[in-house]
Amino acid sequence: MIVGIGTDLVVIDRFEEMLKRRPGLAERLLTEGERALSIESQAARFSAKEALAKALGSPGGMSWLDCEVVKSDDGVPSFATTGTVAARIAALRIGRIHLSISHDGGYATTMVVCEK
Template identity: 85%
Template structure:
């Protein structure tokens, strides 16, 4: 059963400007591994975290670093969660999270579907 759906769209140039103007922002939003990626991929991962938060009902108190977007050997993206994000997933009884990511033409977009 679907218990949450979230989507997000990020303008990559705007995201880059935010990171340039506030250097510590990247450390609050993205894990070390995520910050090593291109700005397009960083924007897509931020969008994925936003979409997941929406799918989880946007509860307060969730930490950005309690969620990391990773890729399997075949390139499929997924989340690794801990702390506040993992607790919310458990509270909702979520057993599977689907994630789709795309970035092109100056935009990064994501879709998340949570199942229980």
Template identity: 75%
Template sequence: MIIGIGTDLCVVSRYKAMVERRPGIEERLLTEAERGLSVESRAARFAAKEALAKALGSPGGMRWLDCEVVKSADGAPRFAAYGSVAARIAALEIGRIHLSLSHDGGYVTAMVVCES
């Protein structure tokens, strides 16, 4: 059964401008491993986390650094969740989270489906 869905669209140039305008913001949004990626991939991780928050009902108290976009053995993106995000996933009895990312023409999009 689907528990929640979330989508997000991020304009890479706007993400880059935000990072330049607000030094230190990426340290609050992205894990160390995520910060080492290209700007397009960092924007995609930001969009993925936004989409996940929407799929989880956007509750307060979740920390950005409590989830990370990682690659599964076959190269597909997936979430690793810790702390506040893992607690929300457990509270909703979510058994599987699907994540799809796409980059094209200066845009990145993320789609998340949470199911029990």
């Protein structure tokens, strides 16, 4: 049973400019491992977190750092969650989260589907 669906689109240049204008913002949005990636991949991971928040009903109080986009050995993306994000997932009794990420042509886009 689908509990939530979320999508998001990020303009990569705009995301990069936002990070430059606001020192320390990257440290509040992205984990250390995510910050080590290219700007395109950083934008895609931020987009994924936004899409997940939407799929979870956009509750307040969730920390961006309680969610990290990771890849399997095969390159399949998924979320590693802790703290506030993991608590919301547990409260909704979500058993599986599907994640699709793409970035091309100056845009990063994601789709998330949460299932019970």
